[in-house]
Amino acid sequence: MIIDVDCLPQEGLQICKDFEVLNAEIVEEDAVFLSPLHVELSIKKSGDNVFIKGQITTNISFVCSRCLAPYEFPVDSAFDLICIPEELDVVKEQLEEEDLGQLFYHHRKIDLREIVLEQLNLIFPLKPVCSEDCHGICPVCGKRIQDGQCSCVSNVSDPRLEKLKKFLREKR
Ligand SMILES: [Zn+2]
Numbered sequence: 001m002i003i004d005v006d007c008l009p010q011e012g013l014q015i016c017k018d019f020e021v022l023n024a025e026i027v028e029e030d031a032v033f034l035s036p037l038h039v040e041l042s043i044k045k046s047g048d049n050v051f052i053k054g055q056i057t058t059n060i061s062f063v064c065s066r067c068l069a070p071y072e073f074p075v076d077s078a079f080d081l082i083c084i085p086e087e088l089d090v091v092k093e094q095l096e097e098e099d100l101g102q103l104f105y106h107h108r109k110i111d112l113r114e115i116v117l118e119q120l121n122l123i124f125p126l127k128p129v130c131s132e133d134c135h136g137i138c139p140v141c142g143k144r145i146q147d148g149q150c151s152c153v154s155n156v157s158d159p160r161l162e163k164l165k166k167f168l169r170e171k172r
Pocket residue numbers: 064065066067068069129130131134135136
């Protein structure tokens with residue numbers, strides 16, 4: 001969805017739209033969208049600068065990187081950007097130092113889909129975890145540790161480690 005900066009109405013533009021997202025376009029390729037990617041945008045022009053306020057809402061299913069169970073990740077996130085023409089090199093240098101919420105547009109066009117996807121990817125966790133205290137899976141039987149402690153954990157011990165423990169105990 002591409003808008004032409006010169007065709008933006010003076011009073012601004014309101015867009016309310018569901019976007020289709022391909023898994024190749026997001027950082028977590030095994031994420032599943034449980035509801036559409038709903039986006040509300042408010043676009044206003046001032047001179048050559050275009051101000052975009054947006055709200056992204058959706059519900060995504062991620063796979064926990066520790067226990068491998070799927071879990072829901074509700075998204076309700078706002079962003080605020082200034083888009084300025086790439087030709088203004090002076091402004092570019094000033095802004096780069098002060099403000100991260102700015103982008104450059106090229107050839108008088110702004111690709112809203114690209115902006116939305118970028119904002120969505122910024123929200124994604126670097127390593128998805130179902131909860132901060134997820135203990136993952138037992139390395140022996142593969143059972144989720146939250147589902148109750150399995151019997152194998154305490155039974156397994158390394159004979160070399162036992163020797164070392166004994167040695168350390170005696171030393172004390
Ligand atoms: Zn987990």
